[in-house]
Amino acid sequence: MVTPIQAPKTGNSILQRLPRLSTTVWLIIVFCLFLVAMIPLATGYLAQASQQQALRLQVTQLQSQYDAVKAKMAGQASPSGEPGKLKAEADAATKLYEEGCDNLVSSQILMDLAWKNDLTITSLSVSSSKGKILAADYPAFTYSLSLSGQVAGFQNFLIAVDQRFPASLYQNISITPATVEGNLDTASIGIQILCNTK
Secondary structure, eight states, X not given: OOOOOOOOOOOOOHHHHSOOOOHHHHHHHHHHHHHHHHHHHHHHHHXXXXXXXXXXXXXXXXXXXXXXXXXXXXXXXXXXXXXXXXXXXXXXXXXXXXXXXXXXHHHHHHHHHHHHTTOEEEEEEEEEEEEEETTEEEEEEEEEEEEEEOHHHHHHHHHHHHHHSTTOEEEEEEEEOOSSTTOOEEEEEEEEEEOOOO
């Protein structure tokens, strides 16, 4: 009896349909496919990395420029509102000095301030001089005062003079506390008082 010859079984597997190649060839093919897929990804990554580095450098430069400008502006006073404020102060000072533009009036004001602070003027000398307000020359009187009283009274007197003559300039202040109980403290004050003579 003759046995029928069976046809070889054909599988549906892709590997069975591919030509038979050695393992080395398959490894080379897989490696090449890997390279083909990875080269565009690698070049894109490298391009993005270089762009990010350039952006970081720009951000660093801008930040340093911003910090420099901020530091420079912090060191400068804001000029907004300053001219008006200076003019108002100059007008106020001018108005104050219109009343005391001779040494007799200024001397009387100083004596009144001393009296209000329980001080006694033991000596007073006056000389004329020049002073400035906002680069304008004004006549001034330089007073040399010797006072007796208490230290608190001297302090209050100096504050009152500053309020009455805001552009006054102290040339010297010397306060000597009493060494013997019952005696008064003494002070020697040199002050220049500006005067407006419009």
